[in-house]
Amino acid sequence: MASTDTGRSAGVTTDGQDAEKTGAAGLEDAGFKDAGFKDAGLEGSAVADAGLEDTQATHGSAGDRPVGDDLGGLEAGLDALETQAQSRVPLGTILLHKVLPPVVAVVLVLGVWQILAAADVKPDYMLPSPLDVWHSLSDQWHKGTLLGVVWQSLSRGALGFLASLAIGTPLGLLVARVPFVRAAIGPILSGLQSLPSVAWVPAAIIWFGLNDSTIYAVVLLGAVPSIANGLVSGVDQVPPLFLRAGRTLGAAGLSGIRHVLLPAALPGYLAGLKQGWAFSWRSLMAAELITHSPDLGVGLGQQLENARGNSDMPGVLAAILLILVVGIGIELLVFSPIERRVLRSRGLIARSL
Numbered sequence: 307m308a309s310t311d312t313g314r315s316a317g318v319t320t321d322g323q324d325a326e327k328t329g330a331a332g333l334e335d336a337g338f339k340d341a342g343f344k345d346a347g348l349e350g351s352a353v354a355d356a357g358l359e360d361t362q363a364t365h366g367s368a369g370d371r372p373v374g375d376d377l378g379g380l381e382a383g384l385d386a387l388e389t390q391a392q393s394r395v396p397l398g399t400i401l402l403h404k405v406l407p408p409v410v411a412v413v414l415v416l417g418v419w420q421i422l423a424a425a426d427v428k429p430d431y432m433l434p435s436p437l438d439v440w441h442s443l444s445d446q447w448h449k450g451t452l453l454g455v456v457w458q459s460l461s462r463g464a465l466g467f468l469a470s471l472a473i474g475t476p477l478g479l480l481v482a483r484v485p486f487v488r489a490a491i492g493p494i495l496s497g498l499q500s501l502p503s504v505a506w507v508p509a510a511i512i513w514f515g516l517n518d519s520t521i522y523a524v525v526l527l528g529a530v531p532s533i534a535n536g537l538v539s540g541v542d543q544v545p546p547l548f549l550r551a552g553r554t555l556g557a558a559g560l561s562g563i564r565h566v567l568l569p570a571a572l573p574g575y576l577a578g579l580k581q582g583w584a585f586s587w588r589s590l591m592a593a594e595l596i597t598h599s600p601d602l603g604v605g606l607g608q609q610l611e612n613a614r615g616n617s618d619m620p621g622v623l624a625a626i627l628l629i630l631v632v633g634i635g636i637e638l639l640v641f642s643p644i645e646r647r648v649l650r651s652r653g654l655i656a657r658s659l
Contacts, residue, residue, distance in 0.1 A: 419436055423436070433619070434619050438620045441620065443627075452628075456632060459591075459632070462522070462525070462605065466521075466522050466526060466586050466589075466590060467525070467529060467582065467583055469525075471579070473530050474529070474530040474533030474537070474578075477495075478536070478538050478578070479537065482537065482538045495531045495538075496535065499585075503524055503585065506523070506527045506589075507592060507593055507596045510524050510593070511597060517599070520593065521594065521597065524590070528585040528586060529582045529583070533579060533581075533582035536577050536579065536581060542574075543571065543573075544571050545570075573648060580637070587632075590605075591607045591610075594606065595607040595610060606632070609621070610622060610625035610626065610629070613625055
């Protein structure tokens with residue numbers, strides 16, 4: 307029995323050892339396999355790293371991409387443009403380029419005038435010196451009549467221009483947007499613009515008599531065609547894409563005219579307004595020169611005609627100078643700032659000018 311138990315124990319021991327060897331061999335095989343998986347993973351990482359290195363070598367790192375450089379250069383360029391736009395021109399440069407040239411021109415004209423007067427090219431009663439004209443203006447100032455005469459004509463011109471603006475703007479829009487109206491009255495407007503305003507004075511006197519209505523009628527007939535044609539020209543220059551974009555965004559009808567058409571046509575419209583004021587001022591002077599009545603008062607045109615009737619050449623030249631100064635003053639004080647603002651808003655001139 308003892309020998310039998312001993313044999314069984316030996317068999318069990320032998321079987322256990324064999325099992326342990328078999329398990330160890332299995333573990334070792336499994337370990338080798340895991341190691342193989344790890345090696346395979348390392349090999350995959352190496353391939354991935356190699357691909358990343360190739361990608362970086364080809365395209366560069368994220369901070370060195372050409373697209374980033376382009377965007378950075380674009381932002382720097384915009385900043386430079388904004389900085390340049392905000393820089394102010396020195397006062398000396400403005401005086402040199404804006405003030406000095408007209409002053410030099412005026413001095414030259416006065417100098418040539420004085421030379422001709424001193425050389426007795428014409429008698430004194432036909433060509434007075436600049437000093438004689440200055441004395442005439444000084445006498446009117448001391449009498450207290452100078453400002454009243456200027457205001458009489460200036461108020462008429464401003465009121466006539468505003469009335470022309472109220473009539474010429476809708477008329478210009480109608481001609482620009484309605485083909486039938488354009489074909490019907492477009493050539494008539496162009497013909498009226500080329501017609502001298504003084505030609506309307508006799509007819510206006512017959513129609514309205516010697517009163518302010520005659521003067522305003524002549525001003526309207528001279529200024530309305532210019533304002534309407536200027537607006538038509540501005541509307542014709544508006545790209546059709548602007549109008550289609552406005553309709554897509556819901557700006558149609560009067561809303562499209564207000565928010566899309568008129569702002570886009572503003573440069574041409576402004577040019578028409580400047581020309582309309584010039585025609586209005588010229589028409590007013592023509593009407594005042596011809597129409598005479600105590601009820602009309604004395605404007606620059608009447609003063610010019612009165613000086614001519616009295617053979618007062620210094621007074622004639624003084625009236626001409628006043629007409630010229632008022633016209634230039636309205637241009638510099640009203641229309642030039644508006645024009646600069648419009649052009650500046652469109653980036654056509656620097657903001658510092």
